[in-house]
Amino acid sequence: xxxxxxxALPAVYPSGVNYLLLxxxxxxxxTQLSRAFAALRVGIARLTPNEYLFGALAVLTLAxxxxxxxxxxxxxxxxxxxxxxxVQVLSVLExxxxxxxxxxxxxxxxxxxxELSVFxxxxxxxxxxxxxxxxxxxxxxxxxxxxxxxxxxNTATEKLFGHPREYLQGRDAxxxxxxxxxxxxxxxxxxxxxxESRVSAxxxxxxxRADGSRFPIEITLRDTPGNAGATIGAYARDVSERRxxxxxxxxxxxxxxxxVNGVTDxxxxxxxxxxxVTNWNAGAERLTGYSAPEAIGRACAFLYTDExxxxxxxxxxxxxxxxxxxxEAQSWRVRKDGxxxxxxxxxDAVYDDDKNLIGLATIMRDIxxxxxxxxxxxxxxxxxxxxxxxxxxxxxxxxGLLAGGAGGExxxxxxxxINIAHxxxxxxxxxxNDMLDVEKIQSGKMRFEMTRLSFTDVARxxxxxxxxxxxxxxxxxxxxxxxxxxxxxxxxxxVQVITNLVSNAxxxxxxxxxxxxxxxxxxxxxxxCVSDDGPGIPDEFRTRIFSKFSQADSSDSRQKGGTGLGxxxxxxxxxxxxxxxxxxxxxxxxxxxYVDLPAIGPAAKMPVGARSPATVLIxxxxxxxxxxxxxxxxxxxQTVEIANSIAEAQxxxxxxxxxxxxxxxxxxxxxxxxxxxxxxxxxxxxxxLPVIVVSAQAQRGREDSTAIALxxxxxxxxxxxxxxxxxxxxxxxxxxxTRKPVILHVEDDRDVLQVTASVLDACGEIxxxxxxxxxxxxxxxxxxxxxxxxxxxxxxxxxELLPDLSACSSTLIPVVIFSxxxxxxxxLPQVKAVMTKSKTxxxxxxxxxxxxxxxxEDQPERKIAV
Amino acid sequence: xxxxNILYVDDEPDIREVAQLxxxxxxxxxxxxxxxxTKAIEGLREQQWSPDLILLDVMMPAMDGPTTLATLRTLxxxxxxxxxxMTARAQGFEKERLLGLGAVAVIPKxxxxxxxxxxxxxxxxxxxxx
Numbered sequence: 003x004x005x006x007x008x009x010a011l012p013a014v015y016p017s018g019v020n021y022l023l024l025x026x027x028x029x030x031x032x033t034q035l036s037r038a039f040a041a042l043r044v045g046i047a048r049l050t051p052n053e054y055l056f057g058a059l060a061v062l063t064l065a066x067x068x069x070x071x072x073x074x075x076x077x078x079x080x081x082x083x084x085x086x087x088x089v090q091v092l093s094v095l096e097x098x099x100x101x102x103x104x105x106x107x108x109x110x111x112x113x114x115x116x117e118l119s120v121f122x123x124x125x126x127x128x129x130x131x132x133x134x135x136x137x138x139x140x141x142x143x144x145x146x147x148x149x150x151x152x153x154x155x156n157t158a159t160e161k162l163f164g165h166p167r168e169y170l171q172g173r174d175a176x177x178x179x180x181x182x183x184x185x186x187x188x189x190x191x192x193x194x195x196x197x198e199s200r201v202s203a204x205x206x207x208x209x210x211r212a213d214g215s216r217f218p219i220e221i222t223l224r225d226t227p228g229n230a231g232a233t234i235g236a237y238a239r240d241v242s243e244r245r246x247x248x249x250x251x252x253x254x255x256x257x258x259x260x261x262v263n264g265v266t267d268x269x270x271x272x273x274x275x276x277x278x279v280t281n282w283n284a285g286a287e288r289l290t291g292y293s294a295p296e297a298i299g300r301a302c303a304f305l306y307t308d309e310x311x312x313x314x315x316x317x318x319x320x321x322x323x324x325x326x327x328x329x330e331a332q333s334w335r336v337r338k339d340g341x342x343x344x345x346x347x348x349x350d351a352v353y354d355d356d357k358n359l360i361g362l363a364t365i366m367r368d369i370x371x372x373x374x375x376x377x378x379x380x381x382x383x384x385x386x387x388x389x390x391x392x393x394x395x396x397x398x399x400x401x402g403l404l405a406g407g408a409g410g411e412x413x414x415x416x417x418x419x420i421n422i423a424h425x426x427x428x429x430x431x432x433x434x435n436d437m438l439d440v441e442k443i444q445s446g447k448m449r450f451e452m453t454r455l456s457f458t459d460v461a462r463x464x465x466x467x468x469x470x471x472x473x474x475x476x477x478x479x480x481x482x483x484x485x486x487x488x489x490x491x492x493x494x495x496x497v498q499v500i501t502n503l504v505s506n507a508x509x510x511x512x513x514x515x516x517x518x519x520x521x522x523x524x525x526x527x528x529x530x531c532v533s534d535d536g537p538g539i540p541d542e543f544r545t546r547i548f549s550k551f552s553q554a555d556s557s558d559s560r561q562k563g564g565t566g567l568g569x570x571x572x573x574x575x576x577x578x579x580x581x582x583x584x585x586x587x588x589x590x591x592x593x594x595x596y597v598d599l600p601a602i603g604p605a606a607k608m609p610v611g612a613r614s615p616a617t618v619l620i621x622x623x624x625x626x627x628x629x630x631x632x633x634x635x636x637x638x639x640q641t642v643e644i645a646n647s648i649a650e651a652q653x654x655x656x657x658x659x660x661x662x663x664x665x666x667x668x669x670x671x672x673x674x675x676x677x678x679x680x681x682x683x684x685x686x687x688x689x690x691l692p693v694i695v696v697s698a699q700a701q702r703g704r705e706d707s708t709a710i711a712l713x714x715x716x717x718x719x720x721x722x723x724x725x726x727x728x729x730x731x732x733x734x735x736x737x738x739x740t741r742k743p744v745i746l747h748v749e750d751d752r753d754v755l756q757v758t759a760s761v762l763d764a765c766g767e768i769x770x771x772x773x774x775x776x777x778x779x780x781x782x783x784x785x786x787x788x789x790x791x792x793x794x795x796x797x798x799x800x801x802e803l804l805p806d807l808s809a810c811s812s813t814l815i816p817v818v819i820f821s822x823x824x825x826x827x828x829x830l831p832q833v834k835a836v837m838t839k840s841k842t843x844x845x846x847x848x849x850x851x852x853x854x855x856x857x858x859e860d861q862p863e864r865k866i867a868v
Numbered sequence: 869x870x871x872x873n874i875l876y877v878d879d880e881p882d883i884r885e886v887a888q889l890x891x892x893x894x895x896x897x898x899x900x901x902x903x904x905x906t907k908a909i910e911g912l913r914e915q916q917w918s919p920d921l922i923l924l925d926v927m928m929p930a931m932d933g934p935t936t937l938a939t940l941r942t943l944x945x946x947x948x949x950x951x952x953x954m955t956a957r958a959q960g961f962e963k964e965r966l967l968g969l970g971a972v973a974v975i976p977k978x979x980x981x982x983x984x985x986x987x988x989x990x991x992x993x994x995x996x997x998x
Contacts, residue, residue, distance in 0.1 A: 388927065391956030391977050395978040395979065396880070396882035397978075399890060399981040400981075402982055403889055403890060403893075403981045408890075
């Protein structure tokens with residue numbers, strides 16, 4: 003303690019004790035005495051009256067120029083301890099300047115400047131830091147001596163550590179921070195360099211609270227100004243939450259890395275746009291034999307066979323993936339050891355949030371074994387097929403000749419036996435054929451050759467071949483047809499379907515019964531109906547009728563000679579034609595099987611005059627474009643009329659017509675297509691006419707803020723995507739006939755809109771809008787069947803739309819609140835469900851929407867949360 | 869009805885016999901039967917027979933149906949003789965493949981023995997009329 007040395011000053015200012023204490027501390031701590039105090043853990047913040055007296059005496063002594071020896075008794079940890087403090091006297095001049103400085107500082111503090119006040123004498127710099135803002139600062143602030151000893155804390159620090167300042171001030175930093183070995187110097191402990199101490203150093207350390215708990219803390223260290231490095235100021239911040247968030251991210255990254263790496267039967271790796279491998283998982287290593295260091299940095303072509311490299315397949319695949327977003331293929335790839343494997347490869351282009359290509363993610367699986375098994379299976383099926391057929395050919399041939407009388411007259415008994423053998427032989431052949439068909443269906447190998455057919459003709463030809471069967475069973479087969487029954491289909495497969503249905507009907511008809519077959523057009527369908535007077539299908543069998551090897555009872559198959567596969571195949575064939583196979587049956591009253599197939603329009607244009615009314619109006623001035631569009635639509639069975647200008651379109655639409663949909667170009671010789679469209683929407687006759695915009699400027703229209711009110715089915719850029727056009731036309735035509743429910747989704751997050759639209763696609767027509775204004779524009783022209791509403795929108799609260807909804811419909815439009823806000827208090831009558839985004843899956847949303855569309859009068863469901 | 873000369877090639881003796889019996893239901897069909905493509909080609913090269921139509925099994929050891937057909941086409945006398953395949957694999961694309969090789973028709977096995985002769989006559993009529 004010898005040589006300890008301090009300035010003392012009895013500072014009596016209006017702030018009173020606090021300021022006084024601080025000046026004491028600072029004065030004391032700015033001397034080497036601090037180390038002694040720290041060692042003794044003296045809580046110098048709490049000075050006794052004795053010490054005030056000491057201060058006063060010290061000044062007096064100083065003033066007198068006398069030496070002073072002062073004995074201090076302080077409560078110290080571990081008991082009372084006393085020590086003496088020698089006081090070295092400053093010169094009067096020094097003292098005067100110190101007092102002047104302190105008074106000055108006090109004055110500036112009293113004026114409420116709240117700034118750090120610096121006091122300086124000739125020998126040493128020190129600070130009187132009490133400022134108005136220090137104690138009320140939101141962040142914990144601490145002042146350390148360089149030795150590590152805490153001299154000053156604010157209220158926030160007390161709260162953070164759970165210790166009162168009296169406890170903290172005067173303690174070593176290691177009491178509340180875990181900063182490693184108890185080295186002498188705090189900057190050292192915080193590894194603060196000289197350079198850093200001039201600016202500031204940020205450290206993350208662990209703090210320890212009064213209750214012993216640890217928490218991560220970020221401290222910003224900085225030499226307190228004007229103090230020649232004697233003290234260090236530290237801003238502390240509890241970073242538990244940030245640390246937890248970082249941990250979570252790190253953990254999820256770790257898990258993802260583990261996942262990617264743990265997947266050993268899938269090779270996963272990324273390449274950049276030039277095909278250079280940028281990362282490589284354990285699966286890739288296992289599958290190819292190349293380690294990550296061997297693969298990374300190389301062009302991915304090394305995985306391809308020489309033949310594929312020669313045809314430039316590696317870069318073609320990448321280009322394909324970049325252009326289309328994805329490339330999928332099955333082909334040979336090469337391992338490090340030169341062996342080949344049959345790989346299933348998917349390459350996905352990966353983009354960041356700003357749509358910049360980051361790279362291409364490749365997932366590759368070795369499916370050599372699967373391919374081998376598939377090949378074996380194919381070979382097996384094919385062999386069985388051939389091996390069974392060869393003996394059957396001899397058997398069926400011999401029996402056929404005998405049964406046909408080629409072997410001469412036979413005794414009645416023998417003839418009967420031959421007939422039985424012959425019939426069962428035929429059945430075995432059918433069974434083999436059906437099983438092969440089922441196998442083909444299941445492996446997706448059944449191919450269809452679709453051509454334009456008259457379903458009436460197909461039925462007539464099929465029935466001609468079945469007359470013999472009818473005669474044998476003494477059942478009449480009658481055909482009635484009406485109307486135009488053109489369809490697209492595979493002739494042979496449809497013959498198979500009709501044969502199956504009619505032969506079933508014949509089998510189950512009573513002798514002298516009649517099987518009636520009708521082919522007719524019903525709306526947009528061509529329907530074939532096969533009805534019989536048989537016993538009907540037993541109730542318990544109806545659900546199983548389209549399953550394999552299902553027959554009402556096992557004796558049937560023997561009696562009726564069926565394979566139990568016919569209806570499975572027939573249904574599959576009809577499904578693949580985009581049709582429906584279904585039945586009606588009543589026990590004891592016969593059965594009616596229906597095949598519904600989509601009708602297509604008449605093939606040839608009828609002569610002018612007798613021509614059927616056009617169904618599609620194409621408003622397009624370019625003759626080539628118009629002719630392409632019409633040929634696409636005519637293939638869809640539509641009849642087309644072309645208008646070359648707005649004026650022509652207006653004239654055509656003014657006359658009575660039956661247009662189901664209009665295709666509109668935006669750039670027309672006499673004006674803007676959008677102007678025409680707005681006019682159409684104002685007229686009763688054309689208000690609901692579905693319009694598809696097909697234009698090189700489709701984007702312009704789509705982005706027009708008022709376009710939502712124009713109710714456009716689709717905006718299509720040129721060149722035309724044929725499939726999309728066909729779909730849009732089909733959707734528009736369907737929309738006229740069976741109206742899909744309209745769901746208005748108001749939401750300012752495009753991603754949410756997009757996901758919701760895809761989830762709800764089957765529920766109805768989703769109209770996504772991003773603002774209240776667009777929603778209102780929509781409501782002026784259409785009335786939705788249901789509204790999904792976000793509350794926090796860019797231009798107001800979603801709830802502001804509720805009055806508009808009430809105004810546009812006499813019935814209550816159900817509203818589903820789908821919002822980030824967890825607001826259970828929305829007890830408005832039209833609000834049927836309140837779903838919180840973070841707690842609701844999109845599936846749950848879809849379920850609720852479906853339920854409400856089915857029965858909108860449901861009791862409100864206040865809250866659906868996981 | 870004029871006599872139709874048929875050369876029938878099949879390695880299966882039972883099927884050969886049944887098919888032969890079936891063809892005999894038409895008295896105006898004259899049928900030569902051999903058990904391999906090789907023998908058929910030899911006989912044709914040596915002009916043992918001059919068939920109007922050749923009925924070929926597809927799957928045969930040594931020389932299969934398609935090879936027989938290809939070799940046959942190298943014989944000037946038979947560059948255009950109609951060939952009908954008879955096969956247990958007559959489904960879908962296999963049938964198309966065989967027709968693609970230049971056959972005029974494909975008859976699936978098992979065949980209808982009471983109608984085989986009629987069928988071949990019809991095929992022959994169609995392809996000679998065209």
